[in-house]
Amino acid sequence: MQIRHISRFGQALGVLIIIIGFMYPTPAAHASWLDRVKEIYQLPSNVEQIQKDYEATKQQLEEQKDKLSEAVRQSQEIEDRLLSQNEALKKDNEQLQERLKAMEQVALDKDKRNRKITYMVITAAALVVGYFLLGRVFRFFVWRRQKRGLR
Template identity: 75%
Template sequence: MLARQISAIHVIGVLAIVIGFMFPVSAAQASWLDRVKDIYQLPENVEQIQKDYEATKQQLKEQKDKLSETIRHSQETEEKLLKQNEALQKENQLLQERLKAMEQVALDKEKRNRKITNMVIAAVLLVVLYFVLGRVFRYVVWRRQKRHMR
């Protein structure tokens, strides 16, 4: 009995479609037929959507791979620059130590030169003082002898 009901429903459906094609179609029926056609075209649309989805998925995967590669390259560059920065910092520290040492040598040399200059000036002053005191002593002795002689 169930098979007869299904078969009767099919027959009625086929008759309705045949009658629909035989009589002129009004605007309302055209819209209904367009909907039916759209329903049958849905699998094509689904296939297109699936193709678009797969293409988009592939593009996303490619972009993700490119991004991963860019991140990896960026990290390598960062590590390289950090190592280079450390090397430059060590070199800078060595250069600063050398500069301090050179400044200290220059200060020591300046102090030594000042001491030598002071010693030379002191020696010259002592020699001059010796001659001046010698002259003053002779003058004083000469004056005393002159007083005693009178």
């Protein structure tokens, strides 16, 4: 009787487990063992494809690296050329500044000399005019004295 009791208990427990199993939502379906075997056989082709993609990506990276080094080298050459041109232009600019200062000095000296000459001409003209005026004034006074002395 005990064996019957256990087997009935086992049957009830089995039914209960089945009912509980149906009540819980089932997880996503898993691939069967056959699908897993197929995947294992397909893995080498996937690995080969991944390896080909890796090699292609590696080649592209090398090409990009080469292009970048070429661009950096060209950029450096351009920068060096521009720096040398900048130095040459800086020297030219300094020479032009010196020439400009010299020309300004010449212009200032010329203006100074012209003012000096103008003052000298005006002074000489004033002296000549003054000489004639003083001569006339002196004659006028002499003439007046003589006129008074005659009377």
